[in-house]
Structures are given as C-alpha cells and as structure tokens.
Amino acid sequence: MEQVNLKAELKDTTGKEKCKKIRQAGFIPAVVYGKDMENVMIQVSAKDFQKLITTGSGTRVIVNLDVQGTPYTTTILEIQKDVFQKEFYHIDFHKISLNENLQTVVPVQLTGDCKGVKSGGILEHHMHRVRVEGLPLEIPDKITLDISGLDQGEHIAVKDVKISDKVKLLENPDAVIVVIQVPKIAAEAEKEPVAAGTKKK
Numbered sequence: 001m002e003q004v005n006l007k008a009e010l011k012d013t014t015g016k017e018k019c020k021k022i023r024q025a026g027f028i029p030a031v032v033y034g035k036d037m038e039n040v041m042i043q044v045s046a047k048d049f050q051k052l053i054t055t056g057s058g059t060r061v062i063v064n065l066d067v068q069g070t071p072y073t074t075t076i077l078e079i080q081k082d083v084f085q086k087e088f089y090h091i092d093f094h095k096i097s098l099n100e101n102l103q104t105v106v107p108v109q110l111t112g113d114c115k116g117v118k119s120g121g122i123l124e125h126h127m128h129r130v131r132v133e134g135l136p137l138e139i140p141d142k143i144t145l146d147i148s149g150l151d152q153g154e155h156i157a158v159k160d161v162k163i164s165d166k167v168k169l170l171e172n173p174d175a176v177i178v179v180i181q182v183p184k185i186a187a188e189a190e191k192e193p194v195a196a197g198t199k200k201k
Contacts, residue, residue: 001075001141002060002062002141003061006052006066007048008043008067008068009067012041022043023087026047027044028046028049029091030044032093033095034095040067040072050088057141060107063075063076073095075096075102076092076093077092098135099135100135101135102133104139105130106129107143108142108143110123110145110178111145116152119152121180122183123147123181124181126177127158127171127176130161130170131169132170138167140163145161152180152181155178156179157176158171161177
C-alpha cells in the first residue's frame, strides 16, 4: 500500500453546530482510533484530503497523520459525505502497525485484449474486489489480471491468482473472478441434435 502524509489539528469540542463551523472553515471533522489508545478528535483540511484521495491509490493508502507533532500511522476506515456526495462530513482513521497483519480489500483490474471476446464471447467480471491479509506495506494497491489469453468458456478463479507469498487471499479458492461466457445462441446450436440423414455443418 502507498504511504501518504497528512497534517491534522486537534478538535476539542463536539456537536453539530461546532462541526458545521469546522466544515464552513474548510476543514473536515475526524477521529483517530485503534488498539490500546483513546479516541483522538481531530480536523483535517478539506482541500488537502480531497487532493489525497483523488490522486494515486485513492482511499486505499496508509495515511501518516501528523496531529500537531504527534504521528499516527493509519488507514481510512470510513468517509461520511452529505446526501449529494459533495461535502465531507466526517472521517474515521484507524491506527495500525506496519509490523502487524492487516485485513483489507483490494480491487481487481482486468487488462488485455481478450480473444474470447473478440470471437463473440461475453465477458462477466464477477469479483471486482478480493479480501486479503498481510503486512500493510506488502499489500498491493490492486491486483491486475491479464485476460488476453482467455477463450470462450474459460475463466480465472481465485486459486489462479498469482500474488506475493507474503499476502494471503481470504476468498474461496474456487470462486470465479472473471469468465468468458459462450453466447447463448452458439451454446444452443451446439446442443441442438442433428436430424437423421443430414450432415452437421
């Protein structure tokens, strides 16, 4: 996972009116929490946070928070936004250790010009994300699967994914990630019996 830096300030008070004023001033109310620590109420620059999540790996990053000189290594656990998805309301930062395994989800990206699709097959991408476990710095930002060699009727399952031996896939090994389906008309034509005295073309 990629590491990014973000500055934050302590937030002493809570309440809707106080949080409203914080947002009006260009900040986002937030909290840092984790094992063996008390919750720390903070606020971060909305401009800096927007820049952070719209570049690189988005929200799937390790955020090195600097809260007025106190460092916290965190991940973004939850982002609350308004009903129009335009304004950030609140952020939950989860404190982690770079030396302890982390369970998270990783997006699956398909690449390649699939020969099965070229010949009329239908691509079905069933799993867009997979659950993994490993040390934070070992977890990839995404898993890329080359589907160029897949033909009609072929698929890639979880057990076919090649990943670092330092990262464990937590999904059912037989779960299908992507499959190239044979077109329905072609499949029915294959099953259609040949009439007596006629030759199958």
